[in-house]
Amino acid sequence: MTKDQVTLKDVEAASKRLAGVVHKTPLESSHIFSEMAGYEVLLKLENMQRTGSFKVRGASNCIQTLTKEQQAHGVIAASAGNHAQGVALGAQAAGIKATIVMPEGAPLAKVEATKGYGAEVVLKGGVYDEASAEAVRLQKETGATLVHAFDDPAVIAGQGTIGLEILEQCPDIRSIVVPIGGGGLLAGIATAVKSVAPHVKVYGVQASGAPAMYLSKHAGKWVETPEAQTIADGIAVKSPGKITFDLIQKYVDDIFVVKDDDIAATILLMMERVKMISEGAGAIGLAAMLHGNIPHADKTAAVISGGNIDVNMISRIIENGLVKSGRRIKLLTHLTDRPGELRRFVSYIEEYKANIVYVYHEHAGRNLPIGQTQVEMDLETRDHAHAEILVAALRRAGYRVELL
Template sequence: MAPIVHQTPLLTSHTIDDMVGKKVYCKMENQQKTGAFKFRGASFKLMQLSKEELKRGVITASAGNHAQGVAYAARKLGAKAKIFMPEETPLAKVHATRNYGAEVVLTGESFQEAYQASKEYELLSGGVYIHPFDDYDVMAGQGTIAMELLRQEDRIDTIFAPIGGGGLISGIAVACKHINRNIRVIGVQASGADAVYKTYHTDRVHHLPEVNTLADGIAVKQPGKYTMPIIQEYVDDVVTVTDEQISASILFMLERNKTLTEGAGATALAGLFAYHKEIKSRHCGVIVSGGNLDINRMPEIQGLAEGNSPFEKIKQMA
């Protein structure tokens, strides 16, 4: 993967360290190619395909980062990509996906409808389906984040990562436990899309009738068939944060560290701010998973974090 993906930097901040009483290292996947970690999993998956499979083309459905990751990876490997996106997908994401060379089909009101259309097309076309998270090769690609992070800072004893369907944290948890079983891996979900949280803590698979969170990158209604058993075996805890906490973390990163994160990208940091007193850690890694924020949502984000500066808001929450 080294010649293909960026080795993203670690961001450190004395302000964050002082607030949580730990040394914190933010793994800045918002600076990855296509603006999110998804390029890693898509690239590794496509690298496993035969020439014949690549010739057939690849298919997927996505409302954002996975679409761009698959589109760019397919272009790099000379494969055609057809990507189904909901009709209400922000035009910036649609244009970005097309600019990476993919054919985009806008269909349905939600991701679920776009996904259904993509699966129907798969049967007709014979193309190779690239699932956004429920695929072992995709998980392995995401796990390279942890391998990089632990080479950049080998003292890390705890890692916070966001969870949607579970592909990112599955790869990270397996990689971490392979290197050092004592590293704690903590998953963070938005409280309005907490299917993995509920499944993890009840041992009964939860399917949510709807999801409601500004962190659209992790707004998944049910855990993955393949990711959930890995999460249950290798992840040490799963917690939730509110949209208010996520919004404050987005604004904090923008104001204090001059870096833009999307809702899903700020979720792990929000988890650290919310639960740092309960975590025995001296060196903590935080996965900032993406930066493809729809700027039109900034007033909503400011409204959720209204009342104080982000710095003061987070101090109150912590």
């Protein structure tokens, strides 16, 4: 393996090292998503990998290439969560010490899981790049080997084993869609796939709020961004890899971006329609396919890179998704303060088959006229059309209804 390049031989060697260490995850055709996209969609389910993410591949491969002397000093890494767990598990298997620096806002589930694999966790900075700077500082103090989250040849080669698996599982695959943060996953897969089957298209996808590699690819030079804001915390990277950039420039056909709203909607769709949990970074490739970014081609695989999503984020995504789909509305109205008025108002809700989730009935307030009450309700409705019919009926009945 050369210092700044990864080859097919490196990926094949990683595949041998990882046999028995990682799972060969399923590649499944999805009927429902194929119908929605208009072409056959396959899902490479790395959310079913050990630690719930593809990251264990690159981390374990890197650790297995260390000398005995390097292993004696332990390893250190920076991660928003998934690479942390991969390094922690790889270090635990090798019987060496691991220190992981994570952003202060890293999901609690990922922090606790990393500790559960025996690693020492240090919380530092608001985003990955700040955690990475702290990891570099600690590495110089301790002499531990830094296992980079993406810009390391051994890590890239380990991630590339996914590409070999996809080609083995579906020899007539037409294209592969891969999430991007720093680019290790995309660089590894593209290197492997293009070396074996150069006709297969390889596309990358980034969040529009963290588009560093997208900008780099389209500018033809390495670009970093001043911030990285996205619900897909696993790919919130301001400075993409330089080794990965070179490989992506050489092997990747194109890169696209998607909005956080599309990512959230896809996470919700995966839960509802295929009973599958994905984190934001894991869902982004499928989000691009469902929202028209990716060129249509039968047998296109989306790499579902991880499923380690914080339960609080799931709750917010569900609530937001229900509102955006018209299945949850919040309304405000005023009633005459006399017996039976609230029941009369609720009768319309009942007539139009909406379900009351929450109701707050206020009789006195700073801006509330004497003789009136204020009612705030959260309602479950079937869709936007149902919600509009209900609101129109309430207004025809004389109620001044405001949607919040």
